[in-house]
Amino acid sequence: MKRSMTIVIAGLLAAAAAAGAWHWHGDRQASRNAAAPLLAQAQRGDVEDLVSATGTLQPRDYVDVGAQVSGQLEKIHVEVGSVVAEGDLLAEIDSTLYRARVDATRASLENQRAQMLDRQAQLDLATLNYKRQKNLMAAEATTAEQLQTAEATLRSAKAQLAALQAQIRQSESTLRAEEAQLNYAKIYAPMSGTVVSITARQGQTLNTNQQAPVILQIADLSTMTVQAQVSEADVNRLRAGMPVWFTTLGGQDRRWQGTLRKVEPTPVVQNNVVLYNALFDVPNPNRALMPQMTAQVFFVVASARDTLTVPVAALSGLGRRPQA
Template identity: 45%
Template sequence: MKTGVKPSRRRWLIILIVLIIAALILWRYLTPAPVQWKTVDVAQRTLEQNVMATGKLDAVRKVDVGAQVSGQLQSLYVEIGDTVKKEQLLAEIDPQQAQNQVKESEGTLRELNAQLAQARAQYQLSRATASRKQELARRQAVSRQDLDEANTDVAVRLAAIDTIEAQIARNKATLGTAKTNLDYTRIVAPMDGVVTQITTLQGQTVIAAQQAPNILTLADLDTMLVKAQVSEADVIHLRPGQKAWFTVLGDPNTRYEGTLKDIQPTPEKINDAIFYYARFEVPNPKHLLRLDMTAQVHIMLDSVADALVIPLSALGDQISDNRYHIALLEDGKPVMREVTIGIRNNIDVQLISGVKKGDKVIPGYGAAEAE
């Protein structure tokens, strides 16, 4: 006797299995998958409101060292990058011409002193002669004309002394100028600093007829000056005394901090845009900062410690000036919440009310989606 499933029953079993599989497939496609919401957490940290600008670094003290006399630059004792001290000898201009002027003035002065001695001797003689003739005139031994001639000779000799003394005074001044010009052939450092530029090379001739030609430039790199270009829209918010900091391209993780010194009143026009220079100083003891480096500047307008912060892009619809809607994810569903905001910058915004630390905000979800 044969046992087993009859063909009709087997057929119905296969049909049942197919229907169950089809139902499962249909249920899978018809049942919506749970929504995976992209969220950001409400963080608690310090938030700064800054004006951002691009700036250039310069030295607080920078001096162009020039020549005050003409001549050939005979010796140059420094190179670019050298550190020098005040009164250190930097260069020398050929001193021959200045030395000759000193010698010529000294010779003229000796000649005038000799003439003065001679004039004084002649004056003494003329006085003695006039005195004798005056005595003789009282006894009528000489004529009145002889006495007048003797007195005139005394006055002439005295005038000659005055003339020579004036020439001596003038030549002393000339000698002083010649000695000063000789000193000017030695170019010394007016301050401590670093040689940042050499304009005139050894062997070149400098001409100081109209203006002092520049030999080299010294800069004190111990303190740097930051000149930030601030737009006219932002400059109205700036005041001296505000905190400022910057980073440089080569080291974006290091902040160099200072205090806003001033805002220059005269603007600069760049491609029809108006900018003002906001300046502040920073110490540079290791000379890591260099001239003309580009600085990414932040000038602090306001700062809040332990602020509840979300990205600015996570704000929803605006209700009023400081009131917004945001969407929070609660139990897997978006819930609209009204919040009050505080300070903001270009990236983040402070939430004063309506949320707590750790709440999950759904960016880009507005009131329209919630309806």
């Protein structure tokens, strides 16, 4: 019995010793692993000091095409996405009223020009009669009263002719204005580009008495402008002419390059956060960039190319001193 008890105690002591040795070895190994430095190889690469911001894309050049005359919108010849050239017919407004005005003014002008011939003939006759009376007066073959009457008739004929000429000029001016209104009933593209929006409907009545109603918008998508909103803490680091690049959500890590054009001086306040709009342009020959796309923008404050680089973690350690 004593011998069995002795064997059990000896076994327990041996197990405890083994466990202690294993624990001591594990702690020592962990301590060694913790003390061992992490190693990384220095490499050459590019380094950039960046100011980041979020922006949106807009066409650099665009125009709102509106109506200059009132009336029913009879026909829209384009749709969203249509590519148009400057001078292409975009839409037509009912021109019945404007055409009638032009026809009436033309008829009135023709009547005035016909009267012009009659007034000119009367002036010629009055001129001859005055000359005849003047010659007769020199020969004492007429009276002073008849000469005065001939002179008054001549002045009246000249005045009537001048008045009619003024009426003709006024009618010609009215005709030009009414012909312009008639031409405005057809709306042409003021620039080449892509129709990006249509805000009026065919058959809609347009009223230009208050303001010119916008029918559609044309934009040149070959060059886009990025409008990035930069915080007031970073805006003083930006300078016109500095390089900038950005990515888009669906751009598959493609970097688009540009140059900062300007920073608008008037801020935009959103939820008590002051932001400034920074603008730069980017070519878009393949139309890969679309209006209202979101861009993650990076302004390059400073950069170094093909320089020796190490991980940032290697530059900070205990006491904030660089570690070898």
